[in-house]
Amino acid sequence: MRPSLNGMTPRCWTISISADTTRLTTAYLAAWTTPTWKEQSGRRSSRAQMATKLALAQRLKKNLGELLDSSSRVPKSDYEELFSGLNETLEEYLDPRSISDIYKATIFGANAHKGQKRKSGEDYIYHPVAVARILGEMRMDSRTIMAAILHDVVEDTDTTVKQLEKKFGRDIAHLVDGVSKISHLEQTSRKHAEAASFRKMFIATADDIRVIIIKLADRLHNMYTLDSLDRERQNRISRQTLDIYAPMAYRLGMYDLALELEDLGFRQLYPWRHNILSRGLQTTSNARKRLVRRACKQINDALDSDDVKVEIEQKSLYSIYRTMERSGISLNDIKDIYSIRIITRTRQQCYESLGIAHEVFRPLPGNFKDYIAIPKTNGYQSLHTIVVGPNGQAIQIHIQTRAMHVVAKTGVASLDVPDETATADGLSSKHLAHEWVSGVVESHKLSDTTGEFMEHLKTDLFPEEVYVFTPKGDIRRLPLGATALDFAYLVHTDVGNESIGAIINDQPVPLHEKLDNGDRIEIKTRKPANPNISWLDFVVTSRARVAIRHHFSVQRKRQAQQFGKKLLYTALRNLGHKRLRIPEREKNRLLELLGINSWDTLLSDIGSGARLPLLVARQLTNLTSSDASPADTAPANLTIEGTESLVVTHARCCHPVPGDKIFGIYVAGKGLVVHRNQCTDVDATSQPLENCVHLNWSKNMVGTYEVVLVAEIADKPGILSRVSGIIAHHDSNINDITMTTESPGAARLTILLHVLDRQHLSRIIRELESESTVFRVSRQ
Template identity: 40%
Template structure:
């Protein structure tokens, strides 16, 4: 049966499902055609028969759960297909009924909706986390085809949370945590505020029952003590608006418990430090009146500085629009006021469901629907780039973080991003190709590095270069899921191409020692080798060689037809050394222990997954490879080696003012850069500087060290290799 269904204390056990179905149909008659209402009733009869004999943990007939899900959607005003799918949403998963039977009875559209909500029950997963992730991935794929899938799933989760109390405590906690981490944030992203608030408070009560009860009692007590003051504010505001001939509806608003709890946790504050628990919502006819009401509010009471937010001019990512301000009322009580039109109020409560548009109408989508589809499109791109379903769902959780900032493109377009987003996050939000090629940015016309966190109101212009590529270090500071998955995806592709290129070079050198080339290998011999190695093509074998997973000379022996595994016997000669140019990418890495640079005597070792690791021949760490000659790779620096390489030096200096500046000036004058610096005092008047510099090779390093020795404050200088 559906795994998370339970019973509800407020619903009498054994209640007549037919009565509930009749009540549902009566509700639907307010906005659906009679034939559509009849179709929904037929879905009830179909579902009741399919679930015959099945009961919830409370003892109720199982059909009461899908009926409750359908009623939630009916209160949102959804179409007949959604309601039929809601009633049948557990039929495929929990009964022998096939998708084709639903399609025959109610159409392909309803069957696809039901299938989109159904979990993957035919696959055995290694863990609950993997099962959750794969089911979520399946739901996202279905959402990309029809956004109503998530609306049905949210209504399903809402009823399960309302009826969770018969579940074992451990299962309650798991479901509640999943609700708070995934489903409530999804409801917020889709703008369905009423569902989001109820999911959060139900999840709070199930996950932290004691904290929930204590906080609920504190709010109840404070409500009584502040009622008179709040009534005073409401009356004053109503009189002011009436005097200006403004027709407005003023509604009292109380911050819900989960929101209060989250604010207390994030600010590490006590209950009495959370001032905006109570407030008002002012609903008017049009946008102009919203701003007039704001002026009257600020005329009555002083606004709290920094708390005015204009979500009408810049809507939230889910389409939410409203003016927010916090007033300092009588006895310095702080009251938040939200000002919006009736249409904005409807969207704020129901989000994407507020403007449900039937597909056959062909009408333009609402802002909420458009943004919801953009979000789902982003999810699809994210899941395509994710390595696995667990990585995908973690990225989704990051993407659903509620805090946001608003930044501008040079053309004046607004991008909403999570708080803490950096230049790289912005670049990938503009386009993946822009992110891949970014090297810096102009923030408000000032040059800024890629790791710079952005702030609301800034204008950001990305600077790109054709030869630029994603850097693994970006993963340390990006915050958006889109940037993270795109960077990982591009790095994997880059590494694969670089590994293939390097592997081909190594195998060609090994074949050259045998007096052969790749072109000399017959197609038949190639097919035989590929079959032996379990590869589909030769490029795959080259990539594995480049990543250090296969030895190039063994692959060369197989391709040449020489038998045996020994490297020495049967070879006409050793492969010539591989030329290291410095532009091989991520598959040739330089050991941090000895930091080899062009001009050094070097040795290479094949390391599985890392490719070829280059060490200085004097490095102490190469001892462990002495007994593994099969991992050796003969290498030498190419005469045209390019790029900059880190090298560590130690300088002993007189400890006096300005010495670091003098050292830095010499290094800068000689076209080098200081990547890291560490200073340690020694015997009072002497200091030890440990620097990591960027150099082009031994000649460049020697020139720098020679100039540094000429400084009067420098006592001793040497290169560190360990």
């Protein structure tokens, strides 16, 4: 195991080799021929195995010698120290042939990185070998170790993925490619580049979880070697580690790795706070630790079993800091710095130990959680309880089997863990991790921008969970605060899009109803899908948010294409273009001129306001054999159907409604903005011809439209009630109403309401003006 953090960088991680080392090749070979491989059973290696190991060592020595002979940069003894340190770790669990393959990868990597230095001045090869050693301490398989050694050769050397595949196989090439950052991006922003690389990594991780494990080990070693970087880069990398990498490790159940990343990031970003808190913890928590130690002994005596281990655990420094920062409390106010962990041999012993612990100390009601029956999303399993310990001190107790303890520390990196750690539905931590990664990849597919992807990723990294049941009794996990609609999107995107309501515990509820632990939920659906943009106001899962946004993005593109076609053909008619169908040859010539890939993209650009239809129509007319002549009639008006709501905006300065005389202005980023002819903010006659379009309302308009009324009233009791009653009587909803005093006894009401059309609005105005306390009503 790696040494505990003590403020100093562990020598075995930085691979900092002293120049005067005297390790000889014979010592290196001795390390290879020492019979340590797979001797846990107590049996010494056979002569055949020893002969194999010796032969492999001799061959590696020869290869290593050839490599060192071609480079005089580093003393031979330093390489031997480097390789032997890795070898000692690998020999504990890998066979000689696997280790031989790893050393081949090491020699390949050293050749590829020849001449490259890290910021610290040491040869670059030290870094990938150190990453490999970290993974070796996690007992990762040989291919993962090889990929770790080669993880930077594609990104930082001339080596290609195809060359790696030919040399080491597709599996290792895929791992290396997944870890490699995306280079030569069109975006120049660092944030865009980082987000794009994260997206690439998650796509690769969906196929092989080892990609993200290598990336985490890579980040861990980088955090230990920050000293050679400038302060700005140190802080940026540390902030990213705390915001993304450490939570990612937690999300995968790799608690040991996450704790180290957190401590390193915390120490780097806030060295003074880290130091003060560390000292304060040593001086203020002794009394509390003694109480927990007493409780630990009492429970251990009561259990009286060699199969059960009872130990004290301390909360991490960064977790303590976060609690203080979030809750605004002092160190003395934190009561759960120390807890008790009981480790058993079997699952049954977990529950038996719980009963004994509750016999020794009274449990606090409402504080028992069974994460064995219903594990966390990262595969973590344990029984949690809080008891009243000595002197009335509340003490947390966590109970788990040895296998569960291994998974709790290493998560998806754990190998050969017994089946007892599988969840109630038969899923291991690796399956649960793949499930989460697949969800992230799904978000990637639906996200329109890299920024949106990173927003959803950060949301998913901090899950507090609620557990609910499907109608068939299957358990589903959702973030705390999730709604019925979040559950619907968890089931399937189509179920979410077609949702109209839910039934929770046999009671009908709206889609925004929040879920509680143990709820049994069923979703009611209806085709066709009809999501509402307001759903984004209450859903909490990234899966739901991405799906809703994607739906409207697709709808917007479809509407933009349809509306763009109407705009273009209207413009062509106004230019005197007689043909209703544009030949493919002319379309292709126009697309080539504009530098656009497809006709649908051009129509979408026109419909969304990115291109002006009249200008495009003129360009198209100039390309055609002249069959266009100046229009001898008034310009054709474009009809607003009401189906273009995502690409047509109603101006908020004049609030047009069906029945008003209207015109449209093209605004970049908004598309077509509809104004009333009487709008005081925008004058149609002052607009360039290509920016303006004459509009009509369709006779089949549906829905409601915002309008603003200003009413001058007598400032008397009950006037607001009467005005609101009149509006409600006409089946109109009030969105907002404000009242300002104009003079003694007089006031002004500004009312934002919804109407069907101009006639509906006129009826409301007439009845308001018939009220004796209303002097005048006007439309804003």
